[in-house]
Amino acid sequence: MKIFVIILFLLIVQLSLFAQQANNSENGANNYFVTLGYWNDNFLVGNEINKYLKRKIFQDVDDFITTSFWMRVSFGGSNENWFIDNYLNIITNKKRHFRTDLYTIRVMHKNNYENGSMSFGGGIVSNGNYGGKRIQDLYHKSFSIQKVVMPYTQYNYLGLGLFASAKHLLTKYEQLNLFGSSSLSLLTGIGPSFWQLGFTSVYNASSEIISMQFHSGYLHYYKNPGIFKYFFDKGFIWGYITSIKVYKGFQLSVWVTGNQYGVGSQNHFGMSLTIGSDKLIPVNFDDIKYP
Numbered sequence: 191m192k193i194f195v196i197i198l199f200l201l202i203v204q205l206s207l208f209a210q211q212a213n214n215s216e217n218g219a220n221n222y223f224v225t226l227g228y229w230n231d232n233f234l235v236g237n238e239i240n241k242y243l244k245r246k247i248f249q250d251v252d253d254f255i256t257t258s259f260w261m262r263v264s265f266g267g268s269n270e271n272w273f274i275d276n277y278l279n280i281i282t283n284k285k286r287h288f289r290t291d292l293y294t295i296r297v298m299h300k301n302n303y304e305n306g307s308m309s310f311g312g313g314i315v316s317n318g319n320y321g322g323k324r325i326q327d328l329y330h331k332s333f334s335i336q337k338v339v340m341p342y343t344q345y346n347y348l349g350l351g352l353f354a355s356a357k358h359l360l361t362k363y364e365q366l367n368l369f370g371s372s373s374l375s376l377l378t379g380i381g382p383s384f385w386q387l388g389f390t391s392v393y394n395a396s397s398e399i400i401s402m403q404f405h406s407g408y409l410h411y412y413k414n415p416g417i418f419k420y421f422f423d424k425g426f427i428w429g430y431i432t433s434i435k436v437y438k439g440f441q442l443s444v445w446v447t448g449n450q451y452g453v454g455s456q457n458h459f460g461m462s463l464t465i466g467s468d469k470l471i472p473v474n475f476d477d478i479k480y481p
Contacts, residue, residue, distance in 0.1 A: 223467040227260035229460025280322035291322035306358040349379035383413035401472040423452040433472040443473040
């Protein structure tokens with residue numbers, strides 16, 4: 191119960207900062223926004239697409255990093271931004287019959303320059319029972335899916351994290367841009383930590399209403415202790431993201447990824463809503479590539 195009170199307090203503080211920055215932004219001081227995101231190894235979507243195409247295009251294993259939630263509070267200007275990210279990953283292992291939830295809060299600073307950007311920051315990471323079972327039970331009940339019955343692991347950890355990412359423009363043609371990108375994390379105690387290298391092609395419509403991205407690269411989890419060794423590995427990864435400005439101050443992003451956590455080429459399907467910025471703020475692969 192205490193952890194829920196702490197998390198709720200942190201969320202209230204962040205939304206208070208958001209409200210304050212929103213007021214400043216009306217006077218032209220800041221660019222602010224809040225993003226709420228969700229992704230799932232949604233075997234329902236994958237199964238339906240596979241049935242329609244009569245081919246197994248998407249993997250349909252409902253396990254491991256089964257569901258994730260993300261909330262970001264951002265404020266800053268055109269040259270730099272501050273992000274406060276909250277992630278809740280619901281993790282299950284049917285074969286070994288245990289589950290856990292991974293909660294992360296981190297603060298990131300992003301510098302934008304003419305041909306790319308760099309981000310760095312730190313945070314706190316912990317695992318335990320943070321309501322993931324209740325969320326999964328509600329989801330399964332809503333779609334008449336068999337309930338997943340397994341206990342939470344007794345191995346709970348608390349650690350610190352360091353995060354960094356960079357993106358640099360390699361070439362461009364009209365609205366199409368090709369970037370080289372890299373990202374890494376270092377988590378103490380709990381893990382998992384990773385490094386990732388890749389390429390991102392971005393198409394930004396001249397109307398500034400839609401942005402489309404395709405990312406491909408190589409991912410390697412190099413520090414993966416304890417129970418997390420079952421959920422994270424290495425391999426080729428890819429992701430496709432579309433971000434659309436649907437109304438003034440509202441933006442919708444949808445995506446699909448492959449092998450996002452380096453295990454079994456599992457697919458994840460996600461979406462997010464961004465509120466507050468009049469500018470189109472595309473979701474990037476590094477935003478949803480967590481942990």
